[in-house]
Amino acid sequence: MLQGKTVILGVSGGIAVYKAVELLRLLTKAGATVHVIMTKNAQEFVTPLTFQTLSGNPVHTDLFSLFQEREIGHISLAERADLFILAPATANLVGKIAHGLADDLLTTSVMATKAAVLVAPAMNTNMYENPFYQQNEKMLVQQGYHLLEPVAGELACGWEGKGKLPAPETILAAAEAVLTPKDLFGCNLLVTAGPTREEIDPVRYLTNYSSGKMGFAIAAAAGQRGATVTLVSGPANLSVPVGVKCVPVFSAEQMRTAVLEHYPEADVVIKAAAVADYRPVHRLENKIKKNSDELTLKLEKNPDILAELGAQKGGRVLIGFAAETERLLVHAAEKLQKKNLDMIVANDVTSEGAGFDVDTNIVRFLFRDGRVKELDLMSKEQVAHQLLNQVVVLWRAKQP
Ligand code: PMT
Numbered sequence: 001m002l003q004g005k006t007v008i009l010g011v012s013g014g015i016a017v018y019k020a021v022e023l024l025r026l027l028t029k030a031g032a033t034v035h036v037i038m039t040k041n042a043q044e045f046v047t048p049l050t051f052q053t054l055s056g057n058p059v060h061t062d063l064f065s066l067f068q069e070r071e072i073g074h075i076s077l078a079e080r081a082d083l084f085i086l087a088p089a090t091a092n093l094v095g096k097i098a099h100g101l102a103d104d105l106l107t108t109s110v111m112a113t114k115a116a117v118l119v120a121p122a123m124n125t126n127m128y129e130n131p132f133y134q135q136n137e138k139m140l141v142q143q144g145y146h147l148l149e150p151v152a153g154e155l156a157c158g159w160e161g162k163g164k165l166p167a168p169e170t171i172l173a174a175a176e177a178v179l180t181p182k183d184l185f186g187c188n189l190l191v192t193a194g195p196t197r198e199e200i201d202p203v204r205y206l207t208n209y210s211s212g213k214m215g216f217a218i219a220a221a222a223g224q225r226g227a228t229v230t231l232v233s234g235p236a237n238l239s240v241p242v243g244v245k246c247v248p249v250f251s252a253e254q255m256r257t258a259v260l261e262h263y264p265e266a267d268v269v270i271k272a273a274a275v276a277d278y279r280p281v282h283r284l285e286n287k288i289k290k291n292s293d294e295l296t297l298k299l300e301k302n303p304d305i306l307a308e309l310g311a312q313k314g315g316r317v318l319i320g321f322a323a324e325t326e327r328l329l330v331h332a333a334e335k336l337q338k339k340n341l342d343m344i345v346a347n348d349v350t351s352e353g354a355g356f357d358v359d360t361n362i363v364r365f366l367f368r369d370g371r372v373k374e375l376d377l378m379s380k381e382q383v384a385h386q387l388l389n390q391v392v393v394l395w396r397a398k399q400p
Contacts, residue, residue, distance in 0.1 A: 001176040001224070003031035005082040008113075010106045011051070013041025015156035016088040016122040016165035021046060023087055023168040024054050030172065035060065035077055037106045039093070063105040078112035085175055086110070088122035088165045091133045097145075098136035116178050120148040120171050125161030148174045173220070173242050182226030183392045189227040190266040191219045192259060192305075194234035196252040198279035200297065201288050209356035210274035212236025214321070214380050218270055219244045221384035222391075230266075232258045234273060252276050252302040259305055268317040268395055270387070271306045272345075274356070278302060310340030317394045319387070322346045323355060332366050342394050343367050345387060353377045365390060 007027055011020045027034050036051040037060045048059035060077065086093060086106075093106070097119075102108040110117060119140060127133060128150060141147050148171060152162045165171075193215020197205040212233055219231040220241035229244045232255055240246040247262070249255045252275045263269070278299035288295065306320050320341045322332035325348070332346035346364045349355030354362040354377070361383045365373040375386055 001030075001179045002027060002172075005032045005179060006080050007032045007034045007175070008077055008081045008084045008109065008115075009034055009036045009051075009055075010039075010084060010086040010089075010093075010110065011036060011042040011046075012039045012086065012088060012090045012093040012106065013044055014088045014090050014122050014165075015045065017042050017045040019165050019168055020087050021050055021054065023085070023171050024051060026168050026172045027085075027175070028055065030176075033057070035081075037061070037077070037109060039104060039106050041090075060105055063108055075109075075112050078109045078115070081113055081115040083115055083175060083179055084110060084113055084117040085120065085171065086117065087120035087171055089119045091121070091123050091127045091130070091136075094119065094121055094133065094140060095136045098139040116146060118146045118148060118171075118175055118178050120165055120174075121150055122165035123150070123163050124155060125159050125163045128161075128163045146174070146178050169239075170242060173224075177224040177242070180221075180224040184222055184388065184395070185226030187222075187227040187395055188230075188265050188267045189222045189391075190230050190232065190259065190262050190269045191215050191222065192232045192255060192271045192273035192275075193219065194236040195274050196234045196255055196276045196302075197250055198252065198276045198302070199283045200280050201284040201286065203287050206276055206279065206299075208274045208276065210234070210236075211357040212238050213357070213359065214361060214383070215270075215272035216241065217380040217384040218272055218387065219246075221381060221388055225388055225392075227268075230262050232262070232273070252279065252305070256303050256305045256308070259309070263309060263312075266316060268319070268391055269309060270319045270391070271309075272321050274323060275305060276302055304339070306341070307339045310338075313340055315398050317342050317391060317398060319343045319345065319391070323349045325350050329364070329366070329372065332364070336366055336368065341368075343390060345383075363387075 034055045035057050052059045096107050102111045151164045151166050153164045155163050194212035195207045195210040197207045199205045216238045219229050223229045223243045231244050231246045247258045249258050279302050281298045281300045318341050322335050322344050324331045328346050328348045332344050336344040344366045347354050353360045361380050362377050363375050
């Protein structure tokens with residue numbers, strides 16, 4: 001979402017300025033062109049040179065600098081911005097903007113912009129709770145500014161409480177969310193992710209290589225696009241995307257229970273999880289001893305969750321994934337029909353850069369009417385957005 005976008009990062013003076021440096025790095029890594037405006041106080045914490053080096057652009061500090069105005073004036077900055085991020089935003093900055101005061105380069109530029117503004121305040125807890133501050137913050141939200149609440153914790157001043165600037169990754173996710181069209185607003189979307197683990201004994205289990213990255217990327221992208229997202233995930237070492245409700249599960253049986261529980265209110269279901277097809281018939285109470293040279297494990301079939309959903313689909317949109325190692329399209333098309341899906345995402349997990357535990361994927365979308373859409377190698381985030389573009393069409397077509 002940030003690729004090719006122009007972001008103005010407004011930095012005001014507080015100890016959290018150091019986090020704005022990391023945020024700048026993440027924004028440029030995500031493909032944004034970033035221009036930084038620093039208030040006078042912000043420069044007491046970190047020098048403009050740091051921001052200039054990381055952004056590759058001159059840092060703007062002075063409303064009356066003839067040189068800065070000639071190079072790129074503050075009105076031009078305000079006009080070319082797709083997004084303003086104010087991080088950290090002090091109580092003073094929030095107060096000035098709320099009351100229409102423009103007495104330095106940052107407040108003047110914010111007042112002159114028509115772009116979306118994301119405000120990430122950070123301050124001492126008592127200042128944060130002060131009714132004047134709270135009133136000012138409310139005024140910004142009422143005027144359509146996007147607010148990212150500070151988090152609670154130990155503050156630089158030694159106090160405990162709410163007032164800390166959220167992590168740069170959280171601010172980045174909020175920025176992406178602001179720029180993303182809300183075309184899934186009103187949609188209840190259920191996603192599954194990750195592997196399942198089928199226990200053999202207290203120390204061993206059967207599983208697969210799924211990391212959860214594909215399913216988590218879908219959950220994050222759907223949340224950014226305005227959907228209410230429930231993510232049922234097998235064990236995965238990933239952070240739950242902001243605003244997403246996550247239901248952690250372990251085995252296929254637990255995943256089935258959680259999915260069926262959330263199925264009634266779902267409008268769209270996307271099953272990206274790699275569910276183990278088989279599980280041991282008996283889970284042994286104690287660790288298996290290596291007494292013999294051979295060991296035979298008796299397995300039984302797990303329930304096919306997706307097929308069960310397909311049998312009671314109603315007006316929902318149902319999308320599966322197919323992880324194949326041969327005859328990709330044939331096997332995927334069979335699953336599409338057999339499980340009564342609207343669409344299936346086929347990935348050949350033997351291709352480099354596709355499938356399990358990588359950041360990218362190569363997929364094909366197969367539809368009920370026989371259409372096939374082939375996508376090139378791309379990040380799992382991009383695959384998620386391409387998939388959701390299709391979801392929007394399928395979901396709208398089913399709405400009364
Ligand atoms: O998690 P990552 O590391 O990012 O990897 C992504 C991925 C490879 C796991 C993902 O892209 C993917 O292909 N997910 C589906 C894996 C899979 O189990 O495919 P399958 O062809 O065996 O199953 C077909 C569909 O039925 C899937 O939607 C699966 O969730 C579902 N299923 C399968 C078995 C079962 N018992 N119950 C199910 O619901």
